[in-house]
Amino acid sequence: MAETPVPQIAQRPKRADGRRNYDALLVAARTAFAEHGSDASLEDIAHEAGVAIGTLYRHFPTRATLVEAATRDGLEVLVSHARDVADRLAPLTALTDWMRHAVVHFSTFRGLVGILAQSMYDEGTPSHAMCAAMHTSGADLLRAAQRAGEVRADLTADELFGLLSGAAWVRETTRAGKDETERFIELVIEGIAVRTAGP
Amino acid sequence: MAETPVPQIAQRPKRADGRRNYDALLVAARTAFAEHGSDASLEDIAHEAGVAIGTLYRHFPTRATLVEAATRDGLEVLVSHARDVADRLAPLTALTDWMRHAVVHFSTFRGLVGILAQSMYDEGTPSHAMCAAMHTSGADLLRAAQRAGEVRADLTADELFGLLSGAAWVRETTRAGKDETERFIELVIEGIAVRTAGP
DNA sequence: TGACTAATCGAGGCAGCCTCAGGTTAACTG
DNA sequence: CAGTTAACCTGAGGCTGCCTCGATTAGTCA
Numbered sequence: 407m408a409e410t411p412v413p414q415i416a417q418r419p420k421r422a423d424g425r426r427n428y429d430a431l432l433v434a435a436r437t438a439f440a441e442h443g444s445d446a447s448l449e450d451i452a453h454e455a456g457v458a459i460g461t462l463y464r465h466f467p468t469r470a471t472l473v474e475a476a477t478r479d480g481l482e483v484l485v486s487h488a489r490d491v492a493d494r495l496a497p498l499t500a501l502t503d504w505m506r507h508a509v510v511h512f513s514t515f516r517g518l519v520g521i522l523a524q525s526m527y528d529e530g531t532p533s534h535a536m537c538a539a540m541h542t543s544g545a546d547l548l549r550a551a552q553r554a555g556e557v558r559a560d561l562t563a564d565e566l567f568g569l570l571s572g573a574a575w576v577r578e579t580t581r582a583g584k585d586e587t588e589r590f591i592e593l594v595i596e597g598i599a600v601r602t603a604g605p
Numbered sequence: 606m607a608e609t610p611v612p613q614i615a616q617r618p619k620r621a622d623g624r625r626n627y628d629a630l631l632v633a634a635r636t637a638f639a640e641h642g643s644d645a646s647l648e649d650i651a652h653e654a655g656v657a658i659g660t661l662y663r664h665f666p667t668r669a670t671l672v673e674a675a676t677r678d679g680l681e682v683l684v685s686h687a688r689d690v691a692d693r694l695a696p697l698t699a700l701t702d703w704m705r706h707a708v709v710h711f712s713t714f715r716g717l718v719g720i721l722a723q724s725m726y727d728e729g730t731p732s733h734a735m736c737a738a739m740h741t742s743g744a745d746l747l748r749a750a751q752r753a754g755e756v757r758a759d760l761t762a763d764e765l766f767g768l769l770s771g772a773a774w775v776r777e778t779t780r781a782g783k784d785e786t787e788r789f790i791e792l793v794i795e796g797i798a799v800r801t802a803g804p
Numbered sequence: 805t806g807a808c809t810a811a812t813c814g815a816g817g818c819a820g821c822c823t824c825a826g827g828t829t830a831a832c833t834g
Numbered sequence: 835c836a837g838t839t840a841a842c843c844t845g846a847g848g849c850t851g852c853c854t855c856g857a858t859t860a861g862t863c864a
Contacts, residue, residue: 421810421861447851458813463853465811523778561792568779568789572771579722580767590767593760597796620830620841646820657844662822 419465428465430455435476444473444517473521474532480511481536488543498556501547502595505570508544509587512574519574526567541567561598569594618664627664629654634675643672643716672720673731679710680735687742697755700746701794704769707743708786711773718773725766740766760797768793 419428434454438446448469452462466472487507491500512519525533526541545563552559573590576582582590618627633653637645647668651661665671686706690699711718724732725740744762751758772789775781781789 419811423861424811427811448853449851459853460814460855461812467853469852520778523775565788565792568775568781568785569792571778572775572789575774576722576767576771579719579770582767586767589764593764593768593796594792595796597792597794601800618841622830623842626843647822648820658821659823659845660843663842666822668821 424465427455427457427461431457431462431465431472432476435472439473439476439515439518443515444469444521448472468532470521471532473518474536477511477514477518477533478536480514481533481540484508484511485536485539485543488540488547492547492550496556497547497551497554498595498599501551501557502591504544504547505573505595506588506591508540508570509574509577509591512571513578516578519571519578523567523571544570556600557598558600566598569598623664626654626656626660630656630661630664630671631675634671638672638675638714638717642714643668643720647671667731669720670731672717673735676713676717676732677735679713680732680739683707683710684735684738684742687746691746691749695755696746696750696753697794697798700750700756701790703743703746704772704793705787705790707739707769708773708776708790711770712777715777718770718777722766722770743769755799756797757799765797768797 419425431451434451435446438451438454448462449459451472452459455462462472466475484504484507488504491503494500495503512522521531522533522537525531526537528534531537541563544566548557548561548563548566551557552561573587573594576590577587580586618624630650633650634645637650637653647661648658650671651658654661661671665674683703683706687703690702693699694702711721720730721732721736724730725736727733730736740762743765747756747760747762747765750756751760772786772793775789776786779785
């Protein structure tokens with residue numbers, strides 16, 4: 407298993423009021439993003455957190471840094487989940503299970519997939535480090551499934567993430583439920599899995 | 606083949622100067638959308654067309670109506686292309702070919718897929734009529750391929766359009782080239798096609 | 805307690821959206 | 835051709851949201 411560095415992008419502020427406001431902003435941001443997508447009004451978020459707009463910008467100089475902070479935990483869970491399933495499940499099952507979780511996380515709120523897809527290859531974006539770690543996680547699972555002969559050998563990790571984010575985008579724009587998402591992933595798996603002997 | 610109504614959403618203005626400005630706006634809009642995506646500045650478009658902002662709003666009361674007018678031709682081509690391939694090609698080949706064209710059109714500019722995906726099921730959107738016609742076209746091709754036993758019988762048209770728009774979204778956000786797009790569609794087809802006898 | 809400086813505040817400049825009251829002009833009519 | 839009319843055009847102005855920055859406040863530490 408390849409090394410998955412744990413990125414520390416921005417240490418939290420030190421002063422008590424600073425820490426308090428930072429947390430309040432994060433809570434407000436998560437709510438606002440869930441409701442209005444990644445382009446929710448920053449001034450509303452600041453107001454909701456009981457803080458002036460300048461304070462928001464002090465903690466999060468760009469929208470991207472706020473999104474990153476609001477979604478970091480979820481991505482961390484995703485990365486550790488990859489290690490977990492790799493240990494517990496058969497290769498293709500592990501990959502499938504992880505893909506399910508990835509799609510759900512990517513579509514946490516409208517606009518997230520776009521940001522993550524961007525960050526995956528664009529260093530310099532706040533989310534890049536976490537995305538790179540996640541890329542490694544996915545690639546490891548893919549490689550294992552390929553070694554086991556369960557996934558077509560010519561599929562690259564980038565292609566896998568293309569399929570994954572496409573699925574997440576569809577989920578987020580159609581507000582698909584559990585069943586539709588499950589079905590969609592099944593179709594994708596069908597396309598990348600090596601067929602076992604037919605009837 | 607089901608009926609494909611040709612919608613006439615908004616007749617063009619009658620007076621000469623009105624028609625002239627309408628056309629100029631459309632040209633400017635296509636350029637701007639291609640360059641900046643569907644959220645290009647409307648004031649820039651008006652200025653580029655040599656017209657005041659109020660004139661733009663007179664012809665296109667909402668951004669959606671402008672997008673619709675700017676992309677209607679392409680959708681019409683897509684619909685007639687479906688009839689064409691249905692006549693000329695074997696069912697699965699026809700479906701595949703049409704999907705290729707659909708993905709390319711859907712990703713004409715950044716933001717289009719989202720609008721089309723929305724319009725497909727939301728009556729009351731300007732693009733809905735064209736989208737519905739296109740839905741019919743795709744469904745016809747799908748049904749033919751299923752009758753020929755070449756595509757899994759349990760795939761619905763809505764699922765097909767989910768896959769299609771997912772592919773288009775990936776193409777538009779990664780600015781994928783011809784090869785990547787081709788590959789992506791191949792993977793999708795692999796997932797929905799009935800496997801011919803294996804080795 | 806006083807000094808230091810992190811942290812906060814919010815007015816203000818800017819961009820883009822959209823409306824509407826008033827001015828202009830193409831097209832038609834006698 | 836002059837008169838009439840409705841279609842058309844204009845752009846200032848109100849609004850929302852982004853982002854900055856100088857003045858102010860308040861934790862922290864010696």
